[in-house]
Amino acid sequence: MEMLKDKVAFITGGASGIGEGTARRFAQEGARIVIADVQEEEGQELRAELESQGHQVLYVNCDVSSADDVKSAINAAVERFGRLDIVFANAGINGVWTPIDELQPEEWDKTLDINLKGTYLTVHFAVPHLKAAGGGSILITSSVNGTRTFSNPGASAYSTSKAGQVAFMKMIALELGRHNIRCNAICPGAIHTNINERTEQRETEKIGIKVELPEGSPALHEGQGEPVDVADTCLFLASDLGRHVSGVEIFVDGAASLLR
Numbered sequence: 001m002e003m004l005k006d007k008v009a010f011i012t013g014g015a016s017g018i019g020e021g022t023a024r025r026f027a028q029e030g031a032r033i034v035i036a037d038v039q040e041e042e043g044q045e046l047r048a049e050l051e052s053q054g055h056q057v058l059y060v061n062c063d064v065s066s067a068d069d070v071k072s073a074i075n076a077a078v079e080r081f082g083r084l085d086i087v088f089a090n091a092g093i094n095g096v097w098t099p100i101d102e103l104q105p106e107e108w109d110k111t112l113d114i115n116l117k118g119t120y121l122t123v124h125f126a127v128p129h130l131k132a133a134g135g136g137s138i139l140i141t142s143s144v145n146g147t148r149t150f151s152n153p154g155a156s157a158y159s160t161s162k163a164g165q166v167a168f169m170k171m172i173a174l175e176l177g178r179h180n181i182r183c184n185a186i187c188p189g190a191i192h193t194n195i196n197e198r199t200e201q202r203e204t205e206k207i208g209i210k211v212e213l214p215e216g217s218p219a220l221h222e223g224q225g226e227p228v229d230v231a232d233t234c235l236f237l238a239s240d241l242g243r244h245v246s247g248v249e250i251f252v253d254g255a256a257s258l259l260r
């Protein structure tokens with residue numbers, strides 16, 4: 001069954017990890033896909049692969065922290081496919097994890113600019129097109145960090161950005177309900193992607209908080225998920241199955257964050 005037949009989905013951070021997994025899943029369900037990312041090579045490879053399977057895909061180079069980039073990317077999407085139905089504000093970085101007295105203002109700004117301002121910009125420029133389409137579904141990738149767990153010492157900027165995304169999502173869900181636009185957040189736990197390799201941890205041991213877990217994890221799959229696990233949750237929210245669901249954050253972590 002094609003649950004997203006003829007829908008157009010705009011996915012930021014779509015070249016890797018959760019965004020890539022969701023692009024693949026949405027394409028299987030009949031959506032036309034726009035991948036917006038800063039990793040052009042990976043993004044174009046994914047575009048070519050999906051197109052070779054018969055899907056319609058556009059890659060646009062877009063730094064989500066730049067208003068000009070996001071505006072052009074959304075315009076390019078609408079120019080190519082004529083409409084917008086699903087917006088997945090997913091691009092994000094872990095940034096620098098370090099004690100607060102060592103976290104530099106420009107490091108704080110970078111994390112907040114990509115994760116939180118990037119979410120605002122994506123939604124801001126997409127909403128007129130969702131309204132024009134008569135409704136739509138906005139998905140935002142937050143995290144268990146900053147919403148249910150505070151156990152990664154030094155991740156103050158990251159956790160703040162992720163908490164901010166949930167507050168933003170709830171405001172927008174209320175504001176846009178009368179336009180038939182739903183807005184929800186996904187809060188993943190540990191998902192196998194490249195994000196950890198791109199994290200800079202500096203002297204977090206200085207904070208002196210050691211998180212110790214009981215031996216073994218009681219969570220589903222030991223708390224480890226794959227991008228497709230998040231993608232399937234996004235599919236529910238993006239499709240008609242989620243038609244009466246708006247303003248919620250869904251934890252996709254096998255219950256792991258109940259413990260840590």
Ligand SMILES: NC(=O)c1ccc[n+]([C@@H]2O[C@H](COP(=O)([O-])OP(=O)(O)OC[C@H]3O[C@@H](n4cnc5c(N)ncnc54)[C@H](O)[C@@H]3O)[C@@H](O)[C@H]2O)c1
Binds near residue numbers: 019038065090091193
């Ligand atoms: N992997 C996890 O365990 C996990 C857990 C909780 C939340 N998340 C969130 O999931 C989202 C996706 O992360 P992921 O784990 O798939 O990581 P990832 O690094 O595999 O993918 C992130 C993608 O975002 C892109 N990106 C980064 N900065 C960008 C920018 N300025 N403009 C446009 N694109 C940009 C990257 O190029 C990359 O393709 C992030 O918001 C992250 O905070 C991930």
